[in-house]
Amino acid sequence: MRMSLKRLGLISVAALAMTSAAQAQQTVVWWDFLAGGDGVRMKALIDAFNEEHQGDIQIDGTTLEWGTPFYTKLQTSSAIGEGPDIATYHLSRIPLAVDSGTLSEITDEDMEAAGLSDSDFTNAAVEAAKVDGTRYAVPFDQHGLILYYNKEMLDEAGMLDENGLPTGLDGMDNFEAALDEFTTEDGQYGLSMPTGDRYRAVYSFFGQQGGTMFDAEAGGFFPTDEDVEKLATATETMKRWVDNGWTPSQIESPASLALFTSGQAAFFIMGNWEVPTFTDLAAKGEMFDWGAVELPVLFDQKAAWSDSHAFVIPANAGQGMDAEKREAVMEVIGWMDRHSLDWAGAGHIPALKAVREGDEFNALKPQSDYAGFADTAVFDPRTVLAGPAAPLGDAWGNFINPATTGELDPADAAAEMRDDLNSQL
Incomplete structure (x- = not known):
């Protein structure tokens, strides 16, 4: 009987140790909206984190449909207490999320737990992560x-320097001269850019003039x-670039x-997310020698x-988050940034x-070659109408994109966009 009790005691100790270990490991429930190449890379990061943190923290990741869904x-x-512990988000949508009560404040103490502080990021990103001075996101x-x-x-055309970077593109006259030079009668264009994405270029040029899109007090x-x-x-x-062909x-x-990619346009203006597309084509021998740089300064400033x-x-x-879970979540955030x-x-620029x-x-x-835009970035304004799948995007599509093709007068489109957005405040 004493032998059985001893064996039972050993089994009990082992079971207690296993239970304690299981309780010590934190599971962080994660939601993201990352598909395609972004999704593959994020999944690899999650797997690497889980491998490194076995027995301590494990990410339980789920990918949902991008945008409004x-x-x-x-x-x-989040409103019914059934959201994840952590989620990816666009900084441009932070004001709307805060207005709806979706997000928890991320305090200075939280940041310290992650080994981070505001000084580790660009001012533009730090400000975009806050509403009325309170932080709700980590870039x-x-x-x-x-x-x-x-x-x-x-x-x-003699327009590359010794490092393979373009020369002579800054200034409206210079850039338009380049567009004209590379446009031919046999179907070659100076520039390719999707009609539906032109608002991003328009907003960039608006920013280069020092324009203010939104000021609640003014x-x-x-x-x-x-x-x-x-x-x-x-x-x-x-519109002038369109009119001139x-x-x-x-x-x-x-x-x-x-x-x-077929070599029928000298330039392509688009987000940096197309870098993997061109990299993959080049690796298969299906792409010419290409590069990417910051947008030229056509107006007053970058x-x-x-x-x-x-x-x-x-x-x-x-569903309050206990201190141990919150510390685990911040460990995930800090690890991902590092x-x-x-x-x-x-193609993304590390924040x-x-x-x-x-x-x-720097060797990448x-x-x-285009990382400098992080310091002069123009984010969407701090308003609940901004961000992907939000009213601001609808306004760009309803007024500005059509004005670039002559369907609306640019001056009328600008005034109508202002009036439309202000009517929704």
């Missing part, structure tokens, strides 16, 4: 509008007549991409449309300065 599900789930990357170029065409959207004029000027710029009037994203993938902690009504060099392979300014990133091409 994701944001709606996160908002409703993971900055993605924005850049200029892709055909190195072979520019080299033949009257809302485009608060002065000068701001409306700057929007009209930026829109007229793109330097870029197609109406072209969908796949056709616009094909126009550039500026480019930008947004940021970031991490947020849903509020989850009635390992964001792998994410940069998708964490230590990664972005490191030797390994063409990412390091």
